[in-house]
Amino acid sequence: MPATSQRLSYRRCREEGHCQMRHQNSKNAMKQQETRKSKVLAAAIVLTGVAALVAGCVERRVVYVPTYQVPPGYPPPPASTYHPQTVYPSPPAPATGSTSNSAPGAAAPAPQQSAPGGPAMAPAVPPPSPQVEVMPAAPGPDYVWAPGYWGWNGGWVWIGGGWIVRPHPGAIWVGGHWAWRGRGYVWVGGHWR
Numbered sequence: 001m002p003a004t005s006q007r008l009s010y011r012r013c014r015e016e017g018h019c020q021m022r023h024q025n026s027k028n029a030m031k032q033q034e035t036r037k038s039k040v041l042a043a044a045i046v047l048t049g050v051a052a053l054v055a056g057c058v059e060r061r062v063v064y065v066p067t068y069q070v071p072p073g074y075p076p077p078p079a080s081t082y083h084p085q086t087v088y089p090s091p092p093a094p095a096t097g098s099t100s101n102s103a104p105g106a107a108a109p110a111p112q113q114s115a116p117g118g119p120a121m122a123p124a125v126p127p128p129s130p131q132v133e134v135m136p137a138a139p140g141p142d143y144v145w146a147p148g149y150w151g152w153n154g155g156w157v158w159i160g161g162g163w164i165v166r167p168h169p170g171a172i173w174v175g176g177h178w179a180w181r182g183r184g185y186v187w188v189g190g191h192w193r
Contacts, residue, residue, distance in 0.1 A: 122184025123152050133161050142166050144173045146190065167192055 127150035135145055148161035164173065176190035 122181065122186050123156075124184045125156075126180075126185060127152075127156055127178050131158050135161075136163075139163055142169075144171070146173055147175055149176060150178070152185075152187075 130150070131148060133148050138145070142165055143163040144166055146161050146164050148159055151157045151159045166173075172193045174191055174193050177188055178185045179188050
């Protein structure tokens with residue numbers, strides 16, 4: 001009997017139009033769900049666009065801080081330029097027994113390349129290994145470190161390095177060195193490359 005009652009109720013529902021109303025209500029409910037979904041999707045797209053605009057409109061500033069700064073209270077270092085090494089002539093040998101051996105117009109003996117900071121003589125002993133130096137901060141971007149070297153003054157004397165100004169941008173300092181020449185070591189001065 002339950003099957004007959006369901007048929008009757010279905011027939012009655014069809015005859016009275018209840019089924020169509022239920023069907024119409026379910027269609028309306030589905031449309032409302034689709035409308036809500038599309039509204040949520042549209043809102044998500046709008047919020048994403050606003051977030052992208054806000055993130056893209058942020059001003060980003062890059063501040064460059066100079067790395068070379070002279071401490072306050074100290075005057076800037078004087079600008080130095082490279083001067084080629086001068087060659088000092090050796091003093092004349094003392095005359096024995098005569099008042100003068102050289103004529104007034106006679107040419108002086110050819111000077112040797114002198115050791116920096118010392119007399120013009122070629123030491124027969126090689127210079128020691130270079131000393132380890134602590135490089136202070138550069139006074140400016142145009143300065144190049146010239147390392148220290150050994151000078152000859154009757155014995156080896158260490159002459160410390162220092163900062164020198166480049167003569168032009170990109171110039172490279174090639175330091176001097178001691179080279180063996182025949183009877184002893186001679187100083188070959190540094191230069192810019």
